[in-house]
Amino acid sequence: MSTYSTRLIGSELVAERTMAFHFEKPADFVFRAGQAIDLVLPTVEENGQAARHAFSLVSAPHETRLSIATRLRGSAYKEGLHALAPGAGVQVDGPFGSLTLHKDVARDAIMIAGGIGITPFVSMLRQVAQQRQERRFVLVYSNRRAEDAAFLDELLALARDYPGLRFIPTLTQADNVPPGWTGRIGRISGALLAEVAAQAPIYYVAGPPPFVEAMQDDLCRHGADEDDIRSEGFYGY
Secondary structure (H helix, E strand, C coil): CEEEEEEEEEEEEEECCEEEEEEECCCCCCCCCCCEEEEEEEEEEECCEEEEEEEECCCCCCCCEEEEEEECCCCHHHHHHHHCCCCCEEEEEEEECCCCCCCCCCCCEEEEEEHHHHHHHHHHHHHHHHHCCCCCEEEEEEECCHHHCCCHHHHHHHHHHCCCEEEEEEECCHHHCCCCCCCEECCCCHHHHHHHCCCCCEEEEEECHHHHHHHHHHHHHCCCCHHHEEEEECCCC
């Protein structure tokens, strides 16, 4: 990995208690959609050093900025990140990570996201939509409430505009569904996984570690080859 110095451009709320942060993209920074960075904050100290945290990039490689998104928790790191003013300097280590799209476009990609685990998939879908790649995707996106679903409007728009994408959002709190909700209600079930199954797909799973482990087990129980499942657990989000 390489280390780059950059600056915050700005931030925005993308869901309840969830912020996206946008940074200047160093001229020589090259990455693949779905990869991650370590974001180092000189204003926060951990164990005598500047604090760092790993984030999947939500921006796509063709974009002119680097963007991450995270839930706002009560940690010193998250408070320091939230307090950054536009123009504040940070460091980026990376890119790293292997949760990137397979090259065989004949094989469908089935993406399963829990909460903020959506970020690498937004990066991937922005990239393939911009390139107008002719390939098929299914994205299943689970949140407790619609207010928690980061990038929901963007993903709905992508599904309308990009013929290769089937988008299935689902809410797990059945008593908290907003009027007009057109997605699913309930946890991701074996029946849903069987419904979205395709011929020899590659599965991608991202979210909190318990969610990732449960989805991997369910996929294997429903016939998926574990060699065709790629996953990333999001710790500390």
